[in-house]
Amino acid sequence: MIYHLFYPLAAQFTLFNVFRYITFRSVYALLTALVISILLGPKLIEWLKALRCRQHILEEVTCHQAKEGTPTMGGLLIGVSFVSSVLLWGDLTNVYIWLTLYVFVGFGAVGFWDDYTKVVKKQNKGISPRAKLAGQIFVAGSAIALLIFQPAYSTQLAVPFFKHIHPDLGLFYLPFAVLVLVGASNAVNLTDGLDGLAIGPTVVAAACFAIFIYAAGNAVIAQYLNLTPVPGVGEVTVLCGALVGAGLGFLWFNAYPAQVFMGDVGSLSLGGTLGFIAVLAKQELVLALVGGVFVFETLSVILQVGYFKMSGGKRIFRMAPLHHHFELKGIPESKIIIRFWILSILMALMALSTLKLR
Numbered sequence: 001m002i003y004h005l006f007y008p009l010a011a012q013f014t015l016f017n018v019f020r021y022i023t024f025r026s027v028y029a030l031l032t033a034l035v036i037s038i039l040l041g042p043k044l045i046e047w048l049k050a051l052r053c054r055q056h057i058l059e060e061v062t063c064h065q066a067k068e069g070t071p072t073m074g075g076l077l078i079g080v081s082f083v084s085s086v087l088l089w090g091d092l093t094n095v096y097i098w099l100t101l102y103v104f105v106g107f108g109a110v111g112f113w114d115d116y117t118k119v120v121k122k123q124n125k126g127i128s129p130r131a132k133l134a135g136q137i138f139v140a141g142s143a144i145a146l147l148i149f150q151p152a153y154s155t156q157l158a159v160p161f162f163k164h165i166h167p168d169l170g171l172f173y174l175p176f177a178v179l180v181l182v183g184a185s186n187a188v189n190l191t192d193g194l195d196g197l198a199i200g201p202t203v204v205a206a207a208c209f210a211i212f213i214y215a216a217g218n219a220v221i222a223q224y225l226n227l228t229p230v231p232g233v234g235e236v237t238v239l240c241g242a243l244v245g246a247g248l249g250f251l252w253f254n255a256y257p258a259q260v261f262m263g264d265v266g267s268l269s270l271g272g273t274l275g276f277i278a279v280l281a282k283q284e285l286v287l288a289l290v291g292g293v294f295v296f297e298t299l300s301v302i303l304q305v306g307y308f309k310m311s312g313g314k315r316i317f318r319m320a321p322l323h324h325h326f327e328l329k330g331i332p333e334s335k336i337i338i339r340f341w342i343l344s345i346l347m348a349l350m351a352l353s354t355l356k357l358r
């Protein structure tokens, strides 16, 4: 809205030209989302408490018993600050902005449905895994179908480190990209088990993708770096800025010891959105590196469950996902969290290096 209100005035006041720049609007989108979430946070937490949206802690993790009753569904705070900031600073004629907002809200709705069933209706298990997966596939499938019909979008895949390998998946791109979005959404959800553990790496990944997507949307930079150009997608940098700001604002309250958890409404929407941004930036495979922490956490569950079934009840880790293993080894929660953040920064830097190492 700010973009649409002020940029046309550039003809009269040259200063307003500044609203044209994606970089300028990305920084202000970040600051706006951050300020909104820090200002709204205390009220939303009180409201969640009043509505009894509180987390029940399972007995298996004894060290988490002190967290019983912590308000959850704080992902609503991320949603309000993120969406309002994008609407304020984004170019609302850009189709990629609307598609990404659709993915964010769609995955968030699936998570909200699950949280509402668990926390408000007190049905401990929430919605069935099948219903959850069907909702995720529907949102991802519809968004990707709309995306691949955009004339500027290519179904070719970029392979990190190999600049001449670009397999064209054609229509198979649809199931592949759906897998990326649904996988990313569930991976962030599995990681969301310690204070700040999911939001930290999400902020790092969003900042990293801001660089990738700016490059993909800029014809000169894309050609110089040998990236698949996607005209118009650079505007999504503003959305990445808002995501970083909303994430940092949520971390303000979710930092150890957390005053609020994000709930599935937060984790599913954040994961799905990161997956979609990777698809938009044509960095689908690099997502595994940018979100390396989410990948390790998911692999630990796959290995643990697989080995548990094959060996008739033996375990590789003390408990999966991986963060529980370290907790049960006696490592303090805040140390595990900060170490995972450090890892996520390292992995994001490695991912950025693929821009030149090819």
Ligand code: 57M
Pocket (backbone or CB within 6 Å): 055, 056, 057, 058, 060, 061, 064, 067, 072, 073, 189, 190, 192, 193, 194, 195, 196, 197, 254, 258, 260, 261, 262, 263, 264, 267, 301, 304, 305, 308, 315, 317, 318, 319, 320, 321
């Ligand atoms: C949700 N939810 C957290 C909070 C958050 C297949 C299996 C590995 C699935 C997995 C699972 O259910 N994962 C998805 C994880 C929960 O957090 C809530 O859920 C939202 C995210 N969806 O926003 O609302 C708990 O996590 C803690 N927490 C924090 N700070 C935060 O900022 O401390 C969350 C956010 C909260 C709080 O304690 O209650 C969760 O962990 O449940 N299942 C598991 O992770 C279970 N692992 C398991 O069963 N492992 C077995 C299997 C794989 C063979 C094994 O290794 O032997 C563990 N989950 C729990 N207790 N709660 C088991 C122990």
